[in-house]
Amino acid sequence: MTATNLAKSTSHAVRMFLTALLLLAISSIQSTTTWAQTAKPATAAPQTLLQSTDGPWWKHAVIYEIYPRSFQDSNGDGIGDINGITSRLDYLQQLGVDAIWITPMYPSPQVDFGYDISDYTAIDPQYGTMADFERMVAEAKRRNIRVIMDFVPNHTSDQNAWFKESRSSRDNPKRDWYIWRDPKGFTADGKPIPPNNWQSWFGHSAWQYDPTTSQYYYHHFYTQQPDLNWRNPDVQKAMMNVLRFWMDKGVSGFRIDAVSRLFEDPNLHDDPILPGTNAYGDPNIQHKYTDNLPEVHDMLRLMRQVVDEYPGNPVLISEADEPNIAELTKMYGRNNDEVQLPMDFQVADVNELSVPKFRDFLEQVENNPASGQPHFFFGNHDQARVWDRYSEGVSDPAMKARIARMMAALLLTSRATPQLYYGEELGMVTTPPARKEDVKDPIGIIGWPKEKGRDGERTPMQWSADKNAGFTTSSTPWLPIAADYPTVNVSTESSDPNSMLSWYKQLIALRRSNPALFAGSMKLIDTSNENVLSYLRQGPPGKPSVLVALNFSAKPQVLKYDFAALGLTKGATSTLLTDDPALNQSPLTKPTTLAPFATWIAEVQ
Structure with missing residues (x-):
């Protein structure tokens, strides 16, 4: 090649390179106009780019609660079942779920819809057979999804x-x-x-x-749910064998129901009476002698010893609605030999958009004396849905959606192991019964109208705009389908990049692929701000960190961070995900304003 031709070739290469850079910049600007435009239709499974080298699988897992009666009916009887769950495993894999916790499927008179168990080592025929269960576990394993059973040790059915x-x-x-x-x-x-x-x-x-x-x-719960006597060694032995039975079936752990109620004062002291009355007309009392007794921890250690007999780092999750973070921390055990993931009701029950309250609890959890892994959730089968609890008093549907996205971001970008409740990722709403005669949940029948029960958060999963939302071919599903199912459903939202489902998928994919969100520490920042909750997820050496800012207020908020004090010389360099179009700029060099109820997740260096 001659010098002239070489110069021409070099000049052409330079022009091509500069043109490519310009097109890339234009494409970047266009693709970050809104979060929706960056989103792809929610069809492909998010890829796990990082491995769980930093601790056991449950530390990084996204756990998804399934209420089996309401998830998918496979045989047309109006009630969800095991084969229905199996048929939807591909959806869960595409969502990015690592484990499913399934509420009780044991034989039961269904007074408390499965939490009154008549046989701990069998499957209720309305949900299927043991062969169906074993197939579901195997199919879940093929998709790298673990199965977590609901263990109900406090009480049985009176038909047991x-x-x-x-x-x-x-x-x-x-x-x-x-x-x-x-x-x-x-x-x-x-x-x-x-x-x-x-x-x-x-x-x-x-x-x-x-x-x-x-x-x-x-009976701490219904009259049809007599409490077991956990002071009896024979009871302890029988219940440990229940754990072994299901571990032998291939499950990866247990969520332990009502664990703090296992023991009562043997001397039967009266509980202290508090002012007022409850929804049932009874005097309010402090459950001092029937809740959170020290002996509970002896049994948790025993349960842990049993599951630790099995390989694969099986997990114990406790329903630990403790009175404060200090008591919750005790659930980990003095030597981290009890529960790995106590469900944190302190955070879940804030039930209002209060930055100071959330910040206080998050700070306590981050610095818990046991250094235990936090476990957060904002919805389950006993709580009104996220959409309603945190947007109470807000009438604008767009703002309600932003609040729901904001809570999803808090759940999925914090250091805690997150737990989703089926349909939460769609924006399903609480749909309580309008009449007492329509109530299925006994507490709604007993306490009506002050207590309407939990039917509203247990309505069937909304799969499509077809009849009965694709949940069942029966003309009478066990609970009515929510009225918004024609637009709020998996099928419609999967093809809409602006949907709640797409938002959840992006958050989960980001959590799985970003080193700072996957395994980084968490530091609350801008701690005097009462309107914006901000925290930093620290990246590993040589990798960027991630800033999360959540505007809990109905007004725009100016964001001011002292990045230098945090050791971040470049500040916020790019937006990773936001529902505020004004923040889709790269690089970010000016003071930023966060729109009402908006979320901003940014890379910082």
Whole structure:
């Protein structure tokens, strides 16, 4: 090649390179006009670019709660089932889910929709067979999705064979498997008086008189849910064998229901009475002698020892609605030998857009004495849905959607292991019954109208705009389908880059692929700001960190950060995800304003 030709070739190459750079810049500007334009239709499974080298799988997992009655009906009886779950595993894989927690599927009279168990080592026929369950576990494993069972150790159904034996006579070998006590006395007309003032969580006395043996049995929940006596070693042994049974079936752990209620004061001290009355008309009481007793931790250690017999880092998740973070922290164990993931009701029950309250709890959790992994959620089968709880008083649908996106961002960009509730990713709303005669949940029947029950957050999953939202071919689903299903459903949202589903998919994909969000530490910043919750996820050496800013207010907020003080010499260099179009600029060199209820996730260096 001659010098002239070389010069021409070099000049042409330079021009081509500069043109490519210009086109790339134009493309970047165009593609970041709004978050929706950067989103791809939610069809492909997000790729996991990072490996769980920083601790066990559950530390980085996205956990998805399935209420089986409401997820997918496969046989047309109006009730969701195991084969229905199996048929939707591809959707869960595409969403980016790593594990599914399934609420009880054991045989049950369904008084409390599965939380009243008549047989701990079988499958209720309305959900399918044990073969169906084993197939579901195998199919989930093929998609790298783990199955977590719901373990209900506090109580059984009154139709459980154990309780039938226990109530048959005072000298039955299983009599002491439950908590029986004589009446405190009798009224003038001969009616028995309960042993003390303990109350059921679902209203009225926690003692049920059984004329067969002229004693009361204790039930923290419904009368049909007698409490097991965990002070009996035979009960402990039987329940540990339940854990082993399901571990042998290939499950990856358990969510432990009502764990803090396992023990009661054996001396039956009355609980302290508080001012006022509850939704059931009873005096308010402090559950001092029936909740959170020290012996609970002995049983958690025993459960942990059992699951640790199995490979694969099985996980224990506790329903630990403790009174404060200090008590919650105890669930990890003194030597991190109890529960790996206590469900954090302190954060979940803030129930208002209060930056100071969230910041306070997040700070406490981040600095918990056990250095335990946080576990956050904002919705489950006992709570009104996220869409409604945090947007109360907001009428603008666009602002409601922003609030829901903001809470999703908090859940999926914090350091905690996140837990989603089915349909949350679609923006499903709470749909409570309008009439008492429509209520299915017993607490709604007992407490109506102050307490309408939990039917509203348990309505069927909305898969499509077809009849009954694609949930069932039956003309009568077990609960009515929410009215917004023609637009709020998987099928419609999967092809809409501006949908709530696309937002969740982007957040999950970002969490899985960004080193700072995957395994970085979390530091709350701008801590005097009462309107914007901001935190930094620290990137590994040589990698950028991630800034998350959430505007909890209905007004625009100017963001001012001292990046130099944080050791970030370049500041915010690019936007990773936002629903505020004004923040889709790169590089970001000017003071920024965050729109009402908007989310900004940015790369910082």
